[in-house]
Amino acid sequence: MATVEIKELHKSFGDMEILHGISFTIPDGAFVALVGPSGCGKSTILRLIAGLEEITSGEIYIGDIIINDVEPKNRNIAMVFQNYALYPHLTVAQNMGFSLKLLKKSKAEIDRAVQHTAEILGVNKLLHRLPKQLSGGQRQRVAMGRAIVRKPQVFLFDEPLSNLDAKLRVQMRAELKALHRRLATTTVYVTHDQIEAMTMADIVVVMRDGNVEQVGRPLELYDKPVNQFVAGFIGSPAMGFLPATTKVGSSEMVLSDGQVLSKPTCVALDGDYTIGLRPEHIRLGGDGASFKATIEASEQTGSETLLLARLADQEITILLRERFDTPIGDVHAFVIDPTAVQVFDSKTGARIET
Amino acid sequence: MSAKARARRTNFLLDVTLFVICILLLTPLILLIANGFKTPQEMLVWPPTLFPKDPTLENFHKVFTETPLLQWMLNSFLFALLSTVAIVATSALAGYIVGKFPFRAINIIFILFLATAIIPFEVYMIPLYFQVKALGLLNSVGGLLVGYLVMSFGIFLIRQNVIASIPDELLEAARIDGAGELWIFWYVVLPLLRGPLAALAVLAFFQAWTAFAWPIIVMTRKKSFTIEVGLANFQSAYTVDLSLLSAASAAVMVPSVLAFVLLRRNFVEGIAASGMKE
Ligand SMILES: Nc1ncnc2c1ncn2[C@@H]1O[C@H](COP(=O)(O)OP(=O)(O)OP(=O)(O)O)[C@@H](O)[C@H]1O
Ligand SMILES: [Mg+2]
Numbered sequence: 001m002a003t004v005e006i007k008e009l010h011k012s013f014g015d016m017e018i019l020h021g022i023s024f025t026i027p028d029g030a031f032v033a034l035v036g037p038s039g040c041g042k043s044t045i046l047r048l049i050a051g052l053e054e055i056t057s058g059e060i061y062i063g064d065i066i067i068n069d070v071e072p073k074n075r076n077i078a079m080v081f082q083n084y085a086l087y088p089h090l091t092v093a094q095n096m097g098f099s100l101k102l103l104k105k106s107k108a109e110i111d112r113a114v115q116h117t118a119e120i121l122g123v124n125k126l127l128h129r130l131p132k133q134l135s136g137g138q139r140q141r142v143a144m145g146r147a148i149v150r151k152p153q154v155f156l157f158d159e160p161l162s163n164l165d166a167k168l169r170v171q172m173r174a175e176l177k178a179l180h181r182r183l184a185t186t187t188v189y190v191t192h193d194q195i196e197a198m199t200m201a202d203i204v205v206v207m208r209d210g211n212v213e214q215v216g217r218p219l220e221l222y223d224k225p226v227n228q229f230v231a232g233f234i235g236s237p238a239m240g241f242l243p244a245t246t247k248v249g250s251s252e253m254v255l256s257d258g259q260v261l262s263k264p265t266c267v268a269l270d271g272d273y274t275i276g277l278r279p280e281h282i283r284l285g286g287d288g289a290s291f292k293a294t295i296e297a298s299e300q301t302g303s304e305t306l307l308l309a310r311l312a313d314q315e316i317t318i319l320l321r322e323r324f325d326t327p328i329g330d331v332h333a334f335v336i337d338p339t340a341v342q343v344f345d346s347k348t349g350a351r352i353e354t
Numbered sequence: 355m356s357a358k359a360r361a362r363r364t365n366f367l368l369d370v371t372l373f374v375i376c377i378l379l380l381t382p383l384i385l386l387i388a389n390g391f392k393t394p395q396e397m398l399v400w401p402p403t404l405f406p407k408d409p410t411l412e413n414f415h416k417v418f419t420e421t422p423l424l425q426w427m428l429n430s431f432l433f434a435l436l437s438t439v440a441i442v443a444t445s446a447l448a449g450y451i452v453g454k455f456p457f458r459a460i461n462i463i464f465i466l467f468l469a470t471a472i473i474p475f476e477v478y479m480i481p482l483y484f485q486v487k488a489l490g491l492l493n494s495v496g497g498l499l500v501g502y503l504v505m506s507f508g509i510f511l512i513r514q515n516v517i518a519s520i521p522d523e524l525l526e527a528a529r530i531d532g533a534g535e536l537w538i539f540w541y542v543v544l545p546l547l548r549g550p551l552a553a554l555a556v557l558a559f560f561q562a563w564t565a566f567a568w569p570i571i572v573m574t575r576k577k578s579f580t581i582e583v584g585l586a587n588f589q590s591a592y593t594v595d596l597s598l599l600s601a602a603s604a605a606v607m608v609p610s611v612l613a614f615v616l617l618r619r620n621f622v623e624g625i626a627a628s629g630m631k632e
Contacts, residue, residue, distance in 0.1 A: 052526050073532035085523035089545040099531035150531075 002063035002153040009058035029184045033197035036207030042190040078147035079156040086131040093127040099150045155187040228349035239276045240316030255312035262338040264354040276342040279319040285335030389600035413601035426584035434562035437502040441558040449512025471506040493578045515550040552620040
């Protein structure tokens with residue numbers, strides 16, 4: 001087990017710089033999720049930690065050791081790939097024992113470790129099968145087993161669940177989390193699914209275009225995103241954004257169609273802003289400080305109602321924790337708690353503390 | 355006519371067509387084998403008889419006693435075997451490297467490999483002959499092998515298979531697991547290439563087994579002939595001893611047919627992979 005520290009990491013492929021100075025620290029035993037849109041450089045960071053790519057500049061520490069020039073096999077890490085990368089010609093047991101065999105462990109020792117790991121993961125009945133004789137979920141478990149068996153200092157996961165169906169994914173999420181609690185090994189987990197990140201990680205690193213946007217605990221990202229990008233990325237369904245203006249001394253934020261929302265608390269806001277409304281913070285409301293929006297689409301899941309509505313020429317999503325049957329095109333009044341409204345600088349996108 | 359009846363009729367016609375073609379292909383072979391058992395008189399009968407009236411083993415006896423036929427077969431076999439081993443080894447290694455380590459220099463080398471495929475062997479056969487002669491390798495298996503150690507098609511075939519069926523992650527997983535590059539090649543890559551390598555082996559073996567032009571100029575001593583050269587030797591400038599030639603050819607076919615029966619699947623794969631065979 002070890003901390004992983006990444007300092008000013010740059011990575012270029014040819015002339016293209018993909019990572020523009022990434023820094024963050026992963027505490028010993030923490031489960032860190034790297035999230036961000038496709039192509040932002042998540043896998044690249046993982047591959048740099050693993051030593052599968054050359055570092056262009058910057059440093060990576062595992063424990064106290066700088067590992068820039070250490071061979072992958074000497075970094076004491078284990079990686080689980082999206083496509084599992086099981087050796088097709090080896091049985092489950094051989095796949096799992098592969099790294100131990102390379103470490104020249106005795107056969108008895110390998111058997112014991114493989115058996116033990118297989119029991120943890122519930123694949124001990126499959127030890128003599130070949131990978132092609134396994135289901136997707138079983139392959140996933142074997143791939144994890146192969147990583148666990150050698151007791152590495154750091155686990156690296158690259159979207160390990162993205163090839164599974166939705167139900168299995170939820171189940172594996174819980175199993176992975178339980179496994180981490182049991183082994184307490186430092187884990188870096190790449191995903192583009194923010195729900196996975198929010199539910200599994202102790203710390204989430206949000207990335208965009210080769211930069212770190214924010215590092216924080218899941219709820220911290222939800223409650224206090226540093227900017228509009230993080231606010232829009234974290235939370236599902238996603239936050240809606242509207243332009244609004246206000247003046248010093250006024251208690252109102254004016255939307256582009258003239259409707260007004262109460263100003264969140266007392267900050268001296270003056271000028272043009274972007275406000276963010278979380279779908280789950282909006283409620284149906286008749287009187288008081290309400291705003292009107294036109295329903296464009298509605299989805300009923302039984303317990304909840306998801307509405308797509310038009311407000312001040314922008315589309316916003318509204319999530320009601322109740323049944324609400326409405327024809328498309330109807331106009332309804334909604335309310336939102338002013339303290340739940342987030343305010344962003346309309347030019348830089350930075351969130352303004354309210 | 356119902357669709358089913360029509361399908362049955364189509365199938366029947368296909369069967370008949372294929373059967374006829376099959377007979378046409380087999381007749382010369384059957385005739386050849388039959389000729390091996392004929393007396394010289396029956397050889398000249400017109401129309402030729404498909405089954406000898408008075409079968410004799412005289413021709414075979416003569417072939418095996420008067421010419422070193424077995425020696426020739428052995429020469430061919432040794433040559434084909436060594437060539438196969440060399441081609442499989444070089445193709446596996448080179449195909450893997452050009453498939454998985456695509457640096458610019460390696461790509462250029464690969465293009466050079468491919469370029470050699472479009473230069474007919476006959477073009478550089480003579481210069482190669484002089485080099486082999488200068489090395490004192492005439493009449494030796496070593497000299498024969500010089501032109502048959504590497505097969506650019508083999509490298510191409512393995513490269514395509516490496517790219518299609520060995521994902522990078524597999525090699526990366528092995529590197530993280532602590533395997534060295536040679537270890538990865540031997541224990542991960544080679545087992546996964548077993549199918550294409552077997553197909554290539556069959557192809558390489560028969561390429562060498564049926565080679566003619568190169569052996570005939572490199573092997574000048576009767577004892578060191580390969581079988582193809584030996585067979586051609588029956589046909590001197592003035593006469594052709596047909597019955598002896600037939601017997602020798604029939605005897606030579608035995609190992610080929612045997613190999614085909616045993617390796618039929620690899621053989622078909624090899625030909626399908628190359629997409630060519632006369
Ligand atoms: N070997 C490479 N050569 C050139 N460019 C590369 C290479 N590997 C990755 N890239 C580029 O680097 C960028 C980041 O890629 P990376 O795979 O890290 O993205 P990602 O965040 O993992 O995306 P995804 O969620 O789709 O997996 C992409 O623009 C990609 O095109
Ligand atoms: Mg990726």
